[in-house]
Amino acid sequence: MSRYIxxxxxxxxxxxxxxxxxxxxxxxxFSAVKFQIEHIVSLKHGGQTxxxxxxxxxxxxxxxxxxx
Ligand SMILES: [Zn+2]
Numbered sequence: 001m002s003r004y005i006x007x008x009x010x011x012x013x014x015x016x017x018x019x020x021x022x023x024x025x026x027x028x029x030f031s032a033v034k035f036q037i038e039h040i041v042s043l044k045h046g047g048q049t050x051x052x053x054x055x056x057x058x059x060x061x062x063x064x065x066x067x068x
Protein backbone atom coordinates (compact mmCIF):
# COMPACT_ATOMS: atom_id res chain seq x y z
CA MET A 1 0.00 0.00 0.00
CA SER A 2 1.44 3.33 -0.98
CA ARG A 3 1.76 5.99 1.69
CA TYR A 4 4.19 8.77 2.44
CA ILE A 5 7.21 7.48 4.34
CA UNK A 6 9.34 10.15 6.06
CA UNK A 7 12.82 10.49 4.51
CA UNK A 8 14.58 9.54 7.76
CA UNK A 9 12.43 6.44 8.20
CA UNK A 10 13.14 5.38 4.62
CA UNK A 11 16.87 5.83 5.23
CA UNK A 12 16.73 3.59 8.31
CA UNK A 13 14.91 0.83 6.44
CA UNK A 14 17.15 1.03 3.36
CA UNK A 15 20.39 0.99 5.36
CA UNK A 16 19.16 -1.85 7.58
CA UNK A 17 18.59 -3.92 4.44
CA UNK A 18 21.88 -2.82 2.80
CA UNK A 19 19.93 -1.56 -0.22
CA UNK A 20 18.67 -5.10 -0.98
CA UNK A 21 15.08 -6.05 -1.67
CA UNK A 22 14.07 -7.87 1.53
CA UNK A 23 12.17 -10.53 -0.45
CA UNK A 24 14.36 -11.46 -3.44
CA UNK A 25 17.65 -9.78 -2.38
CA UNK A 26 17.99 -7.77 -5.61
CA UNK A 27 20.35 -4.80 -5.22
CA UNK A 28 18.73 -1.39 -5.55
CA UNK A 29 21.81 -0.02 -7.30
CA PHE A 30 21.22 -2.37 -10.26
CA SER A 31 17.59 -1.40 -10.68
CA ALA A 32 16.33 1.27 -13.06
CA VAL A 33 13.34 1.79 -10.78
CA LYS A 34 13.72 3.09 -7.24
CA PHE A 35 12.79 0.46 -4.67
CA GLN A 36 9.63 0.92 -2.66
CA ILE A 37 9.16 1.02 1.08
CA GLU A 38 6.22 -1.18 1.90
CA HIS A 39 4.29 -2.13 4.99
CA ILE A 40 4.89 -5.77 6.00
CA VAL A 41 1.49 -5.81 7.71
CA SER A 42 -0.58 -3.51 5.53
CA LEU A 43 -2.31 -0.44 6.88
CA LYS A 44 -5.71 -1.96 6.14
CA HIS A 45 -4.82 -4.86 8.43
CA GLY A 46 -3.71 -2.57 11.24
CA GLY A 47 -0.01 -2.29 10.36
CA GLN A 48 1.82 0.82 11.48
CA THR A 49 4.28 3.12 9.73
CA UNK A 50 7.23 2.23 11.96
CA UNK A 51 10.63 0.82 11.02
CA UNK A 52 9.78 -2.63 12.40
CA UNK A 53 6.81 -2.90 10.03
CA UNK A 54 8.53 -1.55 6.93
CA UNK A 55 10.57 -3.34 4.32
CA UNK A 56 12.34 -2.25 1.17
CA UNK A 57 11.11 -4.09 -1.90
CA UNK A 58 11.93 -4.07 -5.59
CA UNK A 59 9.07 -3.11 -7.86
CA UNK A 60 8.36 -6.77 -8.78
CA UNK A 61 8.08 -7.95 -5.18
CA UNK A 62 6.17 -4.80 -4.23
CA UNK A 63 3.55 -5.32 -6.92
CA UNK A 64 3.28 -9.08 -6.37
CA UNK A 65 2.82 -8.89 -2.60
CA UNK A 66 -0.10 -6.49 -2.60
CA UNK A 67 -1.89 -5.62 0.63
CA UNK A 68 -2.98 -9.10 1.67
ZN1 LIG B 1 12.37 -8.20 -4.86
